[in-house]
Every structure is written in C-alpha cells, then in structure tokens.
Amino acid sequence: MTDQHFDTMQVHAGTPPDPATGARQTPIYQTTAFVFRDADHAAALFNLQEVGYIYSRLTNPTVAALQNRVAALEGGAGAVACSSGHAAQIMALFPLMEPGRNVVASTRLYGGTVQQFTNTIRKFGWSCKFVDFDDLDALAAAIDDDTRAIFCESIANPGGYITDLPAVAGVADKAGLPLIVDNTSATPYLCRPIEHGATLVIHSTTKYLTGNGTVTGGVIVDSGKFDWSASGKFPSLSEPEPAYHGLKFHEALGPMAFTFHGIAVGLRDLGMTMNPQGAHYTLLGIETLSLRMERHVANAIKVANWLEKDDRIGRVTYAGLPSSPYYDRVAKVCPNGAGALFTFQLKAGYEGCKKLIDSLELFSHVANLGDARSLVIHSASTTHRQLTEEQQRAAGADPDVVRVSIGIEDADDIIADLDQALAKASA
Ligand SMILES: *Cc1c(COP(=O)(O)O)cnc(C)c1O
Numbered sequence: 001m002t003d004q005h006f007d008t009m010q011v012h013a014g015t016p017p018d019p020a021t022g023a024r025q026t027p028i029y030q031t032t033a034f035v036f037r038d039a040d041h042a043a044a045l046f047n048l049q050e051v052g053y054i055y056s057r058l059t060n061p062t063v064a065a066l067q068n069r070v071a072a073l074e075g076g077a078g079a080v081a082c083s084s085g086h087a088a089q090i091m092a093l094f095p096l097m098e099p100g101r102n103v104v105a106s107t108r109l110y111g112g113t114v115q116q117f118t119n120t121i122r123k124f125g126w127s128c129k130f131v132d133f134d135d136l137d138a139l140a141a142a143i144d145d146d147t148r149a150i151f152c153e154s155i156a157n158p159g160g161y162i163t164d165l166p167a168v169a170g171v172a173d174k175a176g177l178p179l180i181v182d183n184t185s186a187t188p189y190l191c192r193p194i195e196h197g198a199t200l201v202i203h204s205t206t207k208y209l210t211g212n213g214t215v216t217g218g219v220i221v222d223s224g225k226f227d228w229s230a231s232g233k234f235p236s237l238s239e240p241e242p243a244y245h246g247l248k249f250h251e252a253l254g255p256m257a258f259t260f261h262g263i264a265v266g267l268r269d270l271g272m273t274m275n276p277q278g279a280h281y282t283l284l285g286i287e288t289l290s291l292r293m294e295r296h297v298a299n300a301i302k303v304a305n306w307l308e309k310d311d312r313i314g315r316v317t318y319a320g321l322p323s324s325p326y327y328d329r330v331a332k333v334c335p336n337g338a339g340a341l342f343t344f345q346l347k348a349g350y351e352g353c354k355k356l357i358d359s360l361e362l363f364s365h366v367a368n369l370g371d372a373r374s375l376v377i378h379s380a381s382t383t384h385r386q387l388t389e390e391q392q393r394a395a396g397a398d399p400d401v402v403r404v405s406i407g408i409e410d411a412d413d414i415i416a417d418l419d420q421a422l423a424k425a426s427a
Helices: 006-012 039-046 061-074 085-093 111-118 120-124 136-142 165-174 249-270 276-286 289-309 327-333 349-359 389-395 411-425
Strands: 078-082 102-106 127-131 147-153 179-182 200-204 218-222 313-316 341-346 375-377 401-405
Touching: 006 061, 006 289, 061 078, 061 218, 061 276, 078 085, 078 249, 085 111, 085 147, 085 179, 085 200, 085 218, 085 249, 102 111, 111 120, 111 127, 111 389, 120 127, 127 136, 136 165, 147 165, 165 179, 165 327, 218 249, 289 313, 289 341, 289 411, 341 349, 349 375, 349 401, 349 411
Parallel strands: 102 127, 102 147, 147 179, 179 200
Antiparallel strands: 078 218, 200 218, 313 341, 341 401, 375 401
C-alpha cells in the first residue's frame, strides 16, 4: 500500500471494501461493543495476541480505517485517533512522561497549545520549556536529564513560519529524545515530518484533514523508528507496564509499541476516543486532501502577493513570499507549498484590525483554520488572549496583526473582500 502515490493513498489506504457487506464506502460502525467468537477469542484479544475489536473506547472499524489511512499518508508504522487535536497532544506525551519530566517546545505554536503546555500539564506534574527553535544552541541548552520530548509545529501558528525540521530532528537525535511534530497546518500533502526525522506526528484532524469545519478530532502517527529501550528513559514502553499486566510493549510489539500502548492504555484509561461518525467525516475529507491543498496554496500565494504590494499593509508573514526569511525552507521542508495560514500587519493598528474584521463579508470571523472557507481572526484578542504580551509577540500574534486561513474560493473574490474591508479599516 505505502508504495502507491499520495493521490491514490488518500482515496484507498485503510479502506478495502467492507468485508461483511462489500460496501464500497467505509460504513459507520455505530456500535459500542463487538461479540467475541468464544471465550478463547476474548482472552486472545485482551492479551493483544490477536488484533480485533472489543469496545469502541479502544477500537472501532471506522476509526481504524482512518488510523490506517493517516498512517499511510504520513509514512508511519501506526496511528491512534482521538477526540481532538488537544487530546492528541496529551495522548502523544502520556507514554513518555512521568511527574517531574518536561517537554521542550517551540515558542511558535497554536495559542491553545501554549496554554495547555504552560498551565494544564502542570496538574500531571509535567512542565514545558519554550524556546525559539530557530536558535538550535538554545534548543540544545534547554534539554536536561528530565526532558522526554521535543515539540514543534511544521508550519507554525499563527504566522505560517516553517520549522527547520531536519535541524531540529538532529538536536533531538543527539539527545536521544523523540521529536513530536504537530503537522496540522501543513498536512502530509505539504510536509511529511517522518522523512525529516520526526518520531511522532500529530494532527488536529478538525482542520485540513476533514477540511470543511464539521467535526473535531485528532490523530497521533508513530514512525515506528524510535528505540524506546535504548536510554531507559521511557519505562512505560520499555519496562513491564503495571497498567497492562506487566507487558513490555517495546519488546513484545517492536515498531507498533507506541501505537498499541496508545490504544491499550491511553484510550482505555484516558478515554479521549474519536467517535465513528467523526472518523467518517474525516475519511471523506481526506479523499480530496491534495486537491484542496493545491488550491489553498495557490490562493494563499495570490492573496499574500497582493497584500504585500498594498500600502495599507505592513509585514506579511507568508513563507511562500520570496521576502520571507523562511522562504528557503519551503523547498526543503514542505516542497508542495507553504500552506495557507499567515498573518499581516495593518498600518491602522489594533483599532484598524478590529474594523477590518467587522467589515469583511466573505471571510468568516471564527477561531478555526483549515476550512474550505476563508477565515480571519485577531489572534491577540482571541486565540492568544490568555498569553502575556511577550508570549504573543514571540508567537507572532502581535496586537496589530490579523491571521487569515485562505480558503478554496476564487482568489479574486477573496482579494475583492479584503480590498473593500481595508478601505473601511484604513479610512
Ligand atoms: C486546532 C489546533 C490544535 C488543537 O486541535 P483541536 O482539534 O481544536 O483540539 C492543535 N494544534 C494546531 C496547530 C491547531 O491548529
């Protein structure tokens, strides 16, 4: 399967005709539990000696189809789907962390992630150190004996900055730590982090993978390449796991250790499960992923170029513009394009941003990205509101910038809407 091209895999991977009925589209298996063949079958399933379905908090055929498809598109060994992108972040860290351990993360992240990593994970006894990932020495210096993961976004919120994944993976590798890459804004069509050295790739499937703003979901893809036993730092995977009758996941399951732990312990005990309806919408969305991403990127290039030439506008952060300091990384890290998410600065300042947002008609003013529709938000007063002004500036959510997620409409209509709203905002 993985030898096929992307456009073929996005339609076929993980979804052979339904074995029970021959249904060509993957059915929504709307069931909580699955009948065991007999007592031995039930025992084999619970022992992970046989792969099958027990209870939909753990696994479900519709959700499994999605897991297999995303794993194929990312080039991973396995994947675990869950209820949201934020759930995916907790689920990714859960097997790696213990009280007292930390994660080193980029300052340029989705605002909700900065919040989750700054405050909420402290309740588990975990902590996060934020560093500018363009400064590799600072990144290396932030790693200590308690660090268990390195975390960044491939195309980072809100400015659409491109992370130098091969360089960051090099630092993680030297420290013997897994690199977790949030690939939400890029999608595997634009960027395949595992090819650049990532250990785990996570997604908010809420965004481009579903692609139409219908359901929330998340997924964690494991490369299957990290040696969880080498350093002794990941006992949940390398040592007898007390939460699963002493099973040594890495020894027993090899490259599928992380995936099985995520299902057998993570979903079982944290319960952040994706529902089969949600998986169905996301499977439908992925069928057109490359087609949509091509249009998102083509529109973003047109709109960013137009904005950059307009004298009502200051800085435009789109990495697909030759003026961007990240332009050279596009070909290396995301060869199919720099995405469709970026910010621009208004010379009319904070008040101008508010006026612009209230004057846009085609753009929807929402806290979301990766919809088929063009979206706009003023990050500093919304998604990045709970952050300090210093954190906002470090993330690129300055008070006088707005963030856009360019949709798949006709680019001329997107530009016309911006033009009329800018006239009002700058008057
Ligand atoms: C939206 C988003 C998340 C959180 O995902 P939810 O599905 O909303 O929980 C995490 N990371 C990035 C980059 C996002 O855009």
